[in-house]
Amino acid sequence: MLIESLKLRDFRNYGELEMSPHPGINILFGQNGSGKTNLLEAVHYCALGRSHRTSQDREVVRKGAEMAAVGVQLRKNGVRTDVQVKLTPGEIRKKAIFVDRKRASRLSELMGHVQCVIFSPEDLMLVKEGPSIRRRYLDMMLSQLSTSYFTALQQYQKALDQRNAMLREAKKGQRLDHVMLDAFEEAMAIPCGTIIPLRRRMVQHTAFVAGEKYESISGRPHEVFSMTYDCCMADTEDIVSFAKDAWKKSRQEDVLKGSTSFGVHREDIALTLNEREMKVFASQGQIRTAALSMKLAQLEVFRGETGEAPILLLDDVMSELDMTRRTHLLEEIHGVQTFITCTDESDLDGCKERRSYQVSMSRDGYARLRENSSGEDFAAYQDSLDDLDFD
Ligand SMILES: Nc1ncnc2c1ncn2[C@@H]1O[C@H](COP(=O)(O)OP(=O)(O)O)[C@@H](O)[C@H]1O
Ligand SMILES: [Mg+2]
Numbered sequence: 001m002l003i004e005s006l007k008l009r010d011f012r013n014y015g016e017l018e019m020s021p022h023p024g025i026n027i028l029f030g031q032n033g034s035g036k037t038n039l040l041e042a043v044h045y046c047a048l049g050r051s052h053r054t055s056q057d058r059e060v061v062r063k064g065a066e067m068a069a070v071g072v073q074l075r076k077n078g079v080r081t082d083v084q085v086k087l088t089p090g091e092i093r094k095k096a097i098f099v100d101r102k103r104a105s106r107l108s109e110l111m112g113h114v115q116c117v118i119f120s121p122e123d124l125m126l127v128k129e130g131p132s133i134r135r136r137y138l139d140m141m142l143s144q145l146s147t148s149y150f151t152a153l154q155q156y157q158k159a160l161d162q163r164n165a166m167l168r169e170a171k172k173g174q175r176l177d178h179v180m181l182d183a184f185e186e187a188m189a190i191p192c193g194t195i196i197p198l199r200r201r202m203v204q205h206t207a208f209v210a211g212e213k214y215e216s217i218s219g220r221p222h223e224v225f226s227m228t229y230d231c232c233m234a235d236t237e238d239i240v241s242f243a244k245d246a247w248k249k250s251r252q253e254d255v256l257k258g259s260t261s262f263g264v265h266r267e268d269i270a271l272t273l274n275e276r277e278m279k280v281f282a283s284q285g286q287i288r289t290a291a292l293s294m295k296l297a298q299l300e301v302f303r304g305e306t307g308e309a310p311i312l313l314l315d316d317v318m319s320e321l322d323m324t325r326r327t328h329l330l331e332e333i334h335g336v337q338t339f340i341t342c343t344d345e346s347d348l349d350g351c352k353e354r355r356s357y358q359v360s361m362s363r364d365g366y367a368r369l370r371e372n373s374s375g376e377d378f379a380a381y382q383d384s385l386d387d388l389d390f391d
Contacts, residue, residue, distance in 0.1 A: 001114070001115060001309060001310060001311060001337070002023055002074060002075045002076070002337055003021055003043070003072045003074050003337060004020060004021075004072075004073045004074060004075055004080070005019065005020050005021075005073045006019050006020075006021060006039075006042065006043065006070075006071075006072050007070065007071045007072070008039075008042050008068075008069070008070050009067075009068065010061060010062040010065035010067060010068045010069070011038065011042050011060055011061075011062065011069070011070050012035065012038035012068075012367070013035045013038060013062065013366060014035060014366065015062070015366045015367075017367075017369060019357075019369065021337065021339070021355070022337075022353070022354060023337055024337065024338070024353030024354055024355075025333065025340060025348070025351050025353060025354035025355070026337075026338065026339045026340065026354070026356075026357065027340050027341075027345060027348055027351070027354055027355070027356040027357065028040075028339065028340065028341045028342075028357050028359050028369075029341070029342050029343065029356060029359065030358050030359035031343065031361075032343065034360050034361045035359050035367030035369075036341035036359045037315055037316075038367065039341075039359070039367075039369075040052075040315050040339055040341060041060065042070040043070075043072070043114070043116055043311060043313060043339065044118060044313065045085055046070055046071065046072045046083050046084075046085060046110075046113075046114045047113075047114040047115060047116040047144060047311075048140065049085055049097065049110045052118050052120075057087055057089060057094060058087075058089035060087065061087060061089060066088060066089075067086060067088045068086070069085070069087070070084070070085050071083060071085070071098075072114060074113065074114060076113075077307065077308060081099065081100060081113055082100050082101060083097075083113045083114060084097070084098040085097055085098075086098070095107065097109060106151075107154075108147050108150050108151050108154070109147075111143055111144060111146075111147050112144060112145065112146075112147055114311065115144045115302050115306065115308075115311065116144075116311040116313055117295060117299050117302065117310050117311075118312075118313040119292075119295050119315065119329075120314075120315040120316065120317060121316055121317060123291040123292070123294075123295055123317075124288065124291050126290075126294055127271055127278050127279065127282065127290050127291050128279060131230075131267070131268035134268055134271075135265075135267060135268065135269075137294065137298075138199060138202060138203065138269065139153060141202060141298055142198055142199070142202055144302070145302070146198060149194060149195065151191075152191035152194035152195050153191065155187065155190070156188055156191040156192065156263075156264065157265075159184050159185075160188055160260060160263065162184045162187075163181065163185065163188065164259055164260055166180065166184070167254050167255050167257075167258050167259060168259075170255045171255055171256070171258045176251065176255065185243075185244050185248065186244065188243065188247070188263065189239075189240045189243040189244045189247075190240060192239050192240065192243045192263075192264055193239045193240050195264050196231060196233075196239050197239075199229055199231070199267070200229055200231065202301070203227055203228070204229070205304075206294070206297045206301050207226055207227035207297075209297035209300045209301060210225065210227055210293045210294050210296070210297035211225050211226060211227075211293075213292070213293035213296045213297055213300075213328075214290060214293040216328070217292065217293060217325060218289050219324075222274075223273060223274060223286070224273065224274050225271075225272075225290055225293060226271070226272050226273075226275075227270070227294070228269065228270045228272070229267070229269060229270075230267055230268040230269060230270045231267060232262060232264060232266060232267055233246075243262075247262060250262055273290070278290060289325070292321075292325055292329070296328070296329070296332055299312065309335065309336040310336075311336075311337050311338075311339070312333055312336050312337070313338075313339050314329075314333075314338060314339070314341070315341050316342065316343075317329075318347040318348060319344070330351065345372075355371065355373070356371070356372040356373070357370060357372060358370045358372055
């Protein structure tokens with residue numbers, strides 16, 4: 001997959017930007033706080049309609065602006081697609097998605113056009129932190145590959161929020177409406193029938209690839225890294241009826257807690273090294289290798305499932321990696337369109353098929369992007385907003 005052009009308007013510290021990235025490696029270098037990560041975030045927005053670092057959409061709208069827009073023109077299996085996301089926090093329908101200039105009626109229609117994998121220093125949290133980070137890893141991967149997964153997850157979350165709201169009211173003394181609860185639990189159980197099998201398959205597939213990556217990076221065949229799906233039910237159960245039963249039985253207990261204790265929103269991926277829990281036993285080096293292996297596995301799974309490499313976003317990871325890990329990463333990105341941020345361009349000496357851009361912040365606070373070889377300025381903020389043909 002190839003991004004042929006990338007457009008931003010009033011996104012973070014960009015006034016307007018239109019660039020045609022290199023099909024190979026695009027290096028973004030510049031001082032801290034200049035706008036390098038913001039550009040990667042814009043690509044992520046086109047893929048998933050959300051940021052990778054905040055759940056508050058309005059944060060990405062440039063201070064002083066009312067609307068932010070990001071868009072890409074991409075080529076995939078020889079077909080060109082135009083994807084745009086517009087965000088207007090002041091409006092009721094805050095997010096507007098356009099695919100080939102037609103407004104989509106749902107966010108799910110955005111999924112699957114742009115696929116991206118992002119590497120960042122926070123990836124270590126995949127191993128060190130709690131289950132929600134690993135669920136997000138899984139959800140991001142599956143949402144980009146399967147619209148029905150994304151839709152099922154949205155339906156589940158909506159019904160879960162409704163059940164939780166009712167539990168909280170009951171905790172305060174309101175009578176439990178069991179008929180309504182039946183309906184919410186039914187609405188949660190049906191999407192589980194989609195979510196659980198897809199998670200099962202995805203973890204199995206990813207674990208296999210990640211195990212191989214771990215072995216090749218560590219060079220230690222006796223260290224076995226595994227990922228296991230920690231599902232809320234055994235795989236012999238009938239998913240929908242088991243889930244409904246579990247929620248019905250736990251109603252009184254859940255009222256005391258004011259929340260739902262059983263379900264796919266509590267699942268995890270267990271990470272072990274030689275069958276010992278990584279969070280407890282692993283060294284810093286082993287944690288780094290495991291996190292990198294999980295991300296490299298994601299890249300390979302995408303490639304396998306779609307027949308095309310996703311877009312790779314590497315945010316400040318090069319300086320964090322030692323030579324062995326860096327070499328493994330650089331080998332994998334051969335032939336993959338990649339955006340790399342770094343503070344020092346020399347971190348990437350030896351990379352071929354590349355183009356470098358210097359990112360800086362102009363005195364008026366706007367990000368500027370200057371192509372290093374041609375000296376062409378992309379994001380000097382001019383008063384030519386009309387030139388950009390966002391719909
Ligand atoms: N909504 C916004 N409006 C204007 N500027 C913003 C907004 N959000 C972030 N910024 C600015 O973007 C810069 C951070 O950009 P970032 O891409 O994270 O930097 P880096 O180059 O270090 O990766 C900061 O200067 C911050 O003030
Ligand atoms: Mg950054």
